[in-house]
Amino acid sequence: MKFDQSKQWFERACKVIPGGINSNVRAISEPFPLFYARAKDAHLWDIDGNEYIDYVLGQGPMLLGHTPAVVLEAIRKQLDLGLVYAGQTEAEVRAAELMVKHIPCAEMVRFNNSGSEAVHAALRLARSATNRKKIIRFEGHYHGWFDNIAWNPMRPGVELGPRETPVLRPSSKGQPIEDAANLIVCPWNDAEVVEQCFATRGDEIAGVICDPFANACGIIPAEKSFLENLQQLCTRHGAVLIFDEVITGFRLGPGGAQAYYGVTPDLATYAKALGAGLCVSALAGKASLMSLFGELSTVHSGTYNSNPVAMAGTLAALELLLAEDGAELAKANRAGKHLWDGLAELSHELGVPITFRGVPAEFSTTFLPEDAQPLTDMRSALQADAALLKRFWSSLHHEGVQMTAFGIWFLSTTHTEKDIEKTLIAARRVLSRIMEPDPIPR
Numbered sequence: 519m520k521f522d523q524s525k526q527w528f529e530r531a532c533k534v535i536p537g538g539i540n541s542n543v544r545a546i547s548e549p550f551p552l553f554y555a556r557a558k559d560a561h562l563w564d565i566d567g568n569e570y571i572d573y574v575l576g577q578g579p580m581l582l583g584h585t586p587a588v589v590l591e592a593i594r595k596q597l598d599l600g601l602v603y604a605g606q607t608e609a610e611v612r613a614a615e616l617m618v619k620h621i622p623c624a625e626m627v628r629f630n631n632s633g634s635e636a637v638h639a640a641l642r643l644a645r646s647a648t649n650r651k652k653i654i655r656f657e658g659h660y661h662g663w664f665d666n667i668a669w670n671p672m673r674p675g676v677e678l679g680p681r682e683t684p685v686l687r688p689s690s691k692g693q694p695i696e697d698a699a700n701l702i703v704c705p706w707n708d709a710e711v712v713e714q715c716f717a718t719r720g721d722e723i724a725g726v727i728c729d730p731f732a733n734a735c736g737i738i739p740a741e742k743s744f745l746e747n748l749q750q751l752c753t754r755h756g757a758v759l760i761f762d763e764v765i766t767g768f769r770l771g772p773g774g775a776q777a778y779y780g781v782t783p784d785l786a787t788y789a790k791a792l793g794a795g796l797c798v799s800a801l802a803g804k805a806s807l808m809s810l811f812g813e814l815s816t817v818h819s820g821t822y823n824s825n826p827v828a829m830a831g832t833l834a835a836l837e838l839l840l841a842e843d844g845a846e847l848a849k850a851n852r853a854g855k856h857l858w859d860g861l862a863e864l865s866h867e868l869g870v871p872i873t874f875r876g877v878p879a880e881f882s883t884t885f886l887p888e889d890a891q892p893l894t895d896m897r898s899a900l901q902a903d904a905a906l907l908k909r910f911w912s913s914l915h916h917e918g919v920q921m922t923a924f925g926i927w928f929l930s931t932t933h934t935e936k937d938i939e940k941t942l943i944a945a946r947r948v949l950s951r952i953m954e955p956d957p958i959p960r
């Protein structure tokens with residue numbers, strides 16, 4: 519593969535755009551941040567003409583593939599009618615109605631533009647409703663980049679402190695320690711520690727936020743009993759349970775993680791698949807909480823919230839995703855199962871130890887030592903062989919297959935049998951040489 523055009527543009531970009539990128543996560547790119555020309559269904563083309571089978575899918579949003587006809591048609595129609603009105607459109611009501619119909623906790627919905635904003639709205643609401651300050655979050659979970667929640671990320675080689683009471687670690691320089699004053703960080707999947715927090719500080723705790731699949735640690739799904747415990751503790755102590763479904767929303771089915779687990783939170787955040795690639799997010803939840811925004815004293819605002827173009831596309835995406843109880847999603851799950859099974863067979867045949875977690879439409883591959891402890895939280899995820907994952911990810915890239923650098927494979931409804939077969943051929947080539955001590959020749 520040649521990357522000459524991307525290289526030229528990257529050098530040009532670096533002069534006017536810090537790091538040449540507009541989201542720091544894109545710095546983790548192979549062989550450097552590339553420039554793209556187009557995308558269709560499950561395929562991406564960079565500006566040098568290299569083609570990739572895409573399992574990154576824009577870091578998750580493109581569940582319907584890159585060019586879903588119904589979404590594009592809806593956006594095109596709206597483009598001629600105006601971009602932002604500072605007013606309402608029918609599409610936002612219809613989209614909210616669909617969410618209310620399919621998501622267990624959703625009695626009302628508010629729209630934003632990004633997952634980080636939806637999380638921000640959820641925390642604001644939890645604090646407003648309870649008149650308390652503290653939020654329990656879990657080590658290694660990612661809830662966006664805002665100062666008051668972006669703490670204790672998954673990062674190898676740093677001081678973690680005691681498991682029950684981790685040292686507070688900002689995800690970035692420039693985050694004052696005061697911004698974590700109202701956070702309590704707990705280990706994932708450990709109900710006893712959370713129970714202890716409620717026992718000692720229950721009357722200070724406004725809410726608990728978690729990503730039910732803990733996507734930032736590879737994937738570490740919640741144990742069902744753990745989520746049930748969180749729900750009971752929140753109910754008993756009058757705190758708000760928030761599921762961050764920015765990734766799990768619509769990927770685990772029309773009702774997301776809450777339907778998958780059968781545990782209904784008070785509030786839930788959505789983005790990514792919700793807008794099929796458009797800038798849109800949502801906070802959904804119980805009317806008793808959500809209606810506080812309607813009383814106006816609890817502020818939620820944004821110039822671009824529910825902008826007509828995003829809402830037209832979102833409505834079209836939801837209509838497709840939620841029809842016939844999520845029949846469309848079955849395509850992504852079928853393709854994902856084919857890929858998961860194929861990779862598992864290769865791992866067995868070639869003697870490369872890979873652990874799989876998640877659901878077929880969204881699963882992670884982790885390289886674990888034979889004597890590894892079970893993966894239940896961020897600290898156990900640190901046992902994974904990061905160097906081997908990096909080699910797998912970068913080698914696949916040069917074979918024309920993109921998976922996320924964190925070991926997650928996102929499937930779309932447009933991945934074909936042929937795409938999966940090609941991916942497995944590439945994976946066989948990579949895995950058969952991955953354990954060799956020398957760097958893989960390119």
Ligand SMILES: Cc1ncc(COP(=O)(O)O)c(C=O)c1O
Nearest residue numbers: 632633634660661662729764765
């Ligand atoms: C679980 C989760 N929550 C929140 C966010 C933040 O969303 P955004 O990048 O749209 O601000 C992300 C982004 O990856 C996420 O994975």
